[in-house]
Amino acid sequence: MEGSTPRTRTRIQQEKREVILEAALEVFSTNGFRGSTIDQIAEAAGMSKPNLLYYFRRKEDIHETLMHRLLDTWLAPLKELDDIGDPMTELRSYIRRKLEMARDFPRESRLFANEILQGAPRIMSMLEGELKTLVDEKVEVIKGWMRAGKVAKADPWHLIFAIWATTQHYADFDVQVRAVLGPDRGGEGRFEDAARFLEQLFVEGLRPKT
Amino acid sequence: MEGSTPRTRTRIQQEKREVILEAALEVFSTNGFRGSTIDQIAEAAGMSKPNLLYYFRRKEDIHETLMHRLLDTWLAPLKELDDIGDPMTELRSYIRRKLEMARDFPRESRLFANEILQGAPRIMSMLEGELKTLVDEKVEVIKGWMRAGKVAKADPWHLIFAIWATTQHYADFDVQVRAVLGPDRGGEGRFEDAARFLEQLFVEGLRPKT
DNA sequence: CTAACGTTTGTCCAATCGGTCAAAAAATTG
DNA sequence: CAATTTTTTGACCGATTGGACAAACGTTAG
Known part of the structure; x- marks a missing residue:
C-alpha cells in the first residue's frame, strides 16, 4: 500500500x-483539451472511465504528462544543431529532421x-525558460556562422521561426x-516535394x- | 411579422x-469551437444568453457566419496576386500583405x-472547392513566371504553403x-524584423x- | 482455504452545457 | 393614447461533463 503519491508502479500500471x-x-x-472528454479517451484506450481515472486522477494529469513527454522529443532536433560540421549542412539536416517529425509525429x-x-x-x-534559453544558444551558433561568412547575414530568430513554421505546417x-x-499530388510524395x-x-x- | 427565415433586419438586429x-x-x-460556451460569448457581448440566442438560434450559426465572412477577406491577398507587374514584386507584395494580416487580424x-x-x-x-481552384489558378501564374525565367524553378504549391506558413506563424x-x-526583441518591431x-x-x- | 492487495466497474453526483419558453419590458406603429 | 411588434430576461430543461465511491473482481502470498 502506497501513500497519496505512489512511487512504485506495477507492470500493469x-x-x-x-x-x-x-x-x-x-x-x-484532434479535439483539443476542452474539446476532448474522458469518455472518448477511455473508449479509445479500451477501458471504462472509472478505470481510466484509476490510473490518472484528473483529465489534466493526462494532458500534463503528455505535454512533458512531448517537449523532450520536440526540442531534440534543435538541440542537435551543432557547431561541428558544415553550417549549411547542419541547417539542411535540421530542416530535414523537423520535416520528418511533421510526417512521423503529426499528432504530437x-x-x-x-x-x-x-x-x-x-x-x-x-x-x-527552457525553450528561450535553447533558442538563444542556437542563435549564437548561427550568428557565428554568419560572421564567418558561411551563411548569409539574416535575423537568426526569424530564421528559426521560418523553419519551424514551414515544417510544422505539413x-x-x-x-x-x-x-x-488534390488526390493526385496529395499522396505520400508530398513530403518529398x-x-x-x-x-x-x-x-x-x-x-x-560572394 | 416574418416567417421562419427573417429576410428584413431591423437596425437593432x-x-x-x-x-x-x-x-x-x-x-x-482563443478557445476553439468546443472550448467556447454561449455564456462566454454572451458575456463578452454584454447581453444575456437567451438574448444572444434570439439573434443566433444556435451556437453553430455564429461560428458558420464568422467563418464565411472570414474566408472572403482571408483569400483576398492571394486573389490579388496577378500576372501584371514584375513577378518578384508581386510575390513580395503578397508576402507583405499576408504578414500584415497576421499582425492586424490575428484572431481571424x-x-x-x-x-x-x-x-x-x-x-x-x-x-x-474554392480554395483549391484559386490555388491551382495562381500556381499556373507562378509556373509562367518560372518558365519565363523571372522566378527560380521550384514547386509552386509548396511555395504558396511556405508563404502561408511563415506569415501566419506570427x-x-x-x-x-x-x-x-523575450521582452526586448518581442515588441511590435518583431513584425518589421x-x-x-x-x-x-x-x-x-x-x-x-543567371 | 483466507487475507491482502491491485484492478475494474456500475452507479451516482454536482456542475455545466446548449437551448426552450413564457412573460415582461421596450420600441414601433396607428 | 392604445395596439402591435420587437427585444430582453429569469426560470427552467434534458444532456453531457469531470469526477467520486463503494462494491465486486482478480491475483498472489501465506
Whole structure:
C-alpha cells in the first residue's frame, strides 16, 4: 500500500498508463483539451472511465504528462544543431529532421499547436525558460556562422521561426495541404516535394553573398 | 411579422449581430469551437444568453457566419496576386500583405487555424472547392513566371504553403514568438524584423539562376 | 482455504452545457 | 393614447461533463 503519491508502479500500471497516453494523444490532438472528454479517451484506450481515472486522477494529469513527454522529443532536433560540421549542412539536416517529425509525429505537432494557439496556458513557463534559453544558444551558433561568412547575414530568430513554421505546417495544416494538392499530388510524395522545395528555399535564400 | 427565415433586419438586429460576432471572434479564436460556451460569448457581448440566442438560434450559426465572412477577406491577398507587374514584386507584395494580416487580424488567423487543426469539419468542401481552384489558378501564374525565367524553378504549391506558413506563424504562434524573443526583441518591431527576414529569404531563395 | 492487495466497474453526483419558453419590458406603429 | 411588434430576461430543461465511491473482481502470498 502506497501513500497519496505512489512511487512504485506495477507492470500493469505502466502498461495501462502507456495505453491511456497513446489514446489521449489521439483524442487531444484532434479535439483539443476542452474539446476532448474522458469518455472518448477511455473508449479509445479500451477501458471504462472509472478505470481510466484509476490510473490518472484528473483529465489534466493526462494532458500534463503528455505535454512533458512531448517537449523532450520536440526540442531534440534543435538541440542537435551543432557547431561541428558544415553550417549549411547542419541547417539542411535540421530542416530535414523537423520535416520528418511533421510526417512521423503529426499528432504530437498538433497537440503542441493546439496548446500554443490557446495561449499556451500550461507550458508558458517552459517557453520563456527552457525553450528561450535553447533558442538563444542556437542563435549564437548561427550568428557565428554568419560572421564567418558561411551563411548569409539574416535575423537568426526569424530564421528559426521560418523553419519551424514551414515544417510544422505539413502536420498542423495537413488537411488543408492535402485538400489543395488534390488526390493526385496529395499522396505520400508530398513530403518529398516539400523537402526538395524547402531545401532549395533555405539553401538559396541563405547562400552567403560572394 | 416574418416567417421562419427573417429576410428584413431591423437596425437593432444588424447592430447586435455585429456585437455578437465581434465577441464570438474573440472567444472562438482563443478557445476553439468546443472550448467556447454561449455564456462566454454572451458575456463578452454584454447581453444575456437567451438574448444572444434570439439573434443566433444556435451556437453553430455564429461560428458558420464568422467563418464565411472570414474566408472572403482571408483569400483576398492571394486573389490579388496577378500576372501584371514584375513577378518578384508581386510575390513580395503578397508576402507583405499576408504578414500584415497576421499582425492586424490575428484572431481571424487563429480561428482559421483552429478549424484546420481539428480537421476542418465545417469548411472542408470550401478547401477542396474554392480554395483549391484559386490555388491551382495562381500556381499556373507562378509556373509562367518560372518558365519565363523571372522566378527560380521550384514547386509552386509548396511555395504558396511556405508563404502561408511563415506569415501566419506570427499570428497563430504569437505567444511562442513573443516568449522566445523575450521582452526586448518581442515588441511590435518583431513584425518589421519578420518582414525583412522573409523578404530576404524568399527573394534570394527564388532568385532565378543567371 | 483466507487475507491482502491491485484492478475494474456500475452507479451516482454536482456542475455545466446548449437551448426552450413564457412573460415582461421596450420600441414601433396607428 | 392604445395596439402591435420587437427585444430582453429569469426560470427552467434534458444532456453531457469531470469526477467520486463503494462494491465486486482478480491475483498472489501465506
